[in-house]
Amino acid sequence: MDFDLSEEQRLLKESIDGLLTDSYDFDARKKYQKEKGGWSKAVWGKLAEQGLLGLPFAEADGGFGAGAVETMIVMEALGKALVLEPYLATVVIGGGFLRHGGSAEQKAAHIPGIIDGSKTFAFAQLEKNSRYDLADVSTTAKKKEAGWVIDGEKFVVLNGENADTLIVTARTKGGRHDKTGIGVFLVPANAKGVTRKGYPTQDGLHAADITFTGVEVGSDAAIGDPENGLPLIERVVDDARTAMCAEAVGAMDESLKTTVEYLKTRKQFGVPIGSFQTLQHRAADMFVALEQARSMSMFATMAADFDDAKERATAVAAAKVQIGKSGKFIGQQSIQLHGGIGMTQEAKIGHYFKRLTMIENTFGDTDYHLRRVTDAGGLV
Structure with a gap:
């Protein structure tokens, strides 16, 4: 290939x-x-x-x-x-x-x-105690004449503070955990009844907690089938996971590069610390972890064209597992090899680790996706 x-x-x-x-x-x-x-x-x-x-x-x-x-x-x-x-x-x-x-x-x-x-857009999906379950939706969308009325709360909405349009998951029928009865709606961020509370996240981005109180939208606000939107949500979230895997590879690549440069310039006992064999071994291990992550990111990217939705989802989950493991290892090693300076806000290396940590916990952490791969019977 x-x-x-x-x-x-x-x-x-x-x-x-x-x-x-x-x-x-x-x-x-x-x-x-x-x-x-x-x-x-x-x-x-x-x-x-x-x-x-x-x-x-x-x-x-x-x-x-x-x-x-x-x-x-x-x-x-x-x-x-x-x-x-x-x-x-x-x-x-x-x-x-x-x-x-x-x-x-x-x-x-x-x-x-x-x-x-x-x-710009923001995806308002996460709710209290919903964790990584995309079908855990208690926000409601009720029919009103030709349109819908949306009520509920969403949390940690990336770019929610600044977005012009919100894409909101809301339940049109059924119980909170039902896989059917979920719709996806386009909601203007300045619509009456929308309240946003913005804040910075640990990785330097911004998010918002958003409350919807009697927010009225037209019939044209629903994307796809308002009673069976979960397959669409899962498809788009898998695209997002795949994109974040690639972003993480970029962050890991730069983390390794920055760390190796530091090893070449930082001196101890009169010589660059990069001359110490133990630290060379650590850098080599970081390189191996990076290449494993890069390979799985490519695999997830190719999986975007898979016709079988289950096969595609399993491939993306497996990639997310490797990305999470490699990101944690490379991030920790980068901080340790930088020493005390790596723990400061002034050094960029710590900011890469923060972003890698946030990626690992967005749309499912390593343990969550490992269970998904296991439940699917593995990749083979």
Whole structure:
């Protein structure tokens, strides 16, 4: 099997790497965190100018018709630079719901705004005690004339503080844990009855807790079947998990690079500590963990084209397991090899570990996905 990038994919990689090299060093990131919503509108505009926000959308919708490999390339670059901008929330997740389940009218209303950078999205899914169960939904959507009335609470909504449009999971019928009776709705963030409480997360991003009190939306707000939205949710969340695996590989790659450079320059007993064989062995182990993660990220990316939903989900879960294990190992070793400086806010290495930790716990941690792989009978 050929794992080499095509000419177009190599150009994409060079383009995004060049843009982030010019726009995103660690000091610049600190400045961007202070902007409204915790990310840079100028950088977001540059991503739009280069067409990166339109990559996964069909040409008929104004995009470039790119696939999962192109998303992997972009997400890996974003991970290396610790990018704050809501590419995952808007393009991968928000765009994913529109691509996989949106009507022609919904696509026409929202995709152009994503592509030109004028509109951002947030996925309001997590609820109290729901953990990683996508079917655990107590927020309700009740019919009212031709539309719906949404009531409930969502927590830790990534980019929820700043998004223009919210994608909300809500129960249209049945009990809290039923796999049927779940709908997906497009809700304007400024709709009457929507209350948002924003805050920074541990990895430097921003999220929000959102309350919906009698929020009225039209019949055109429902994406797909409002009584059977779980398969769509699972598909899009698997896309998000795959994208985060690629982001984590980028963060691990940069963590290893930064650590090796530190070993070459930090001196102890008059010599660089990188000359000590024990530390060389640690760096080698980090490299092995990185390559294991990279391989599984590629596997998950290829799984995006699997026709069998169960097979696709198992492949993504297996990738998430390896990403979680490698991310924890590389993060811990990076901090230890940096010594005391690695524990400070001034050193960027700790911020990579924070982001890797958040990725590991988003949409299912390592133990959760290990159980999923086991329940499926393994990959083979």
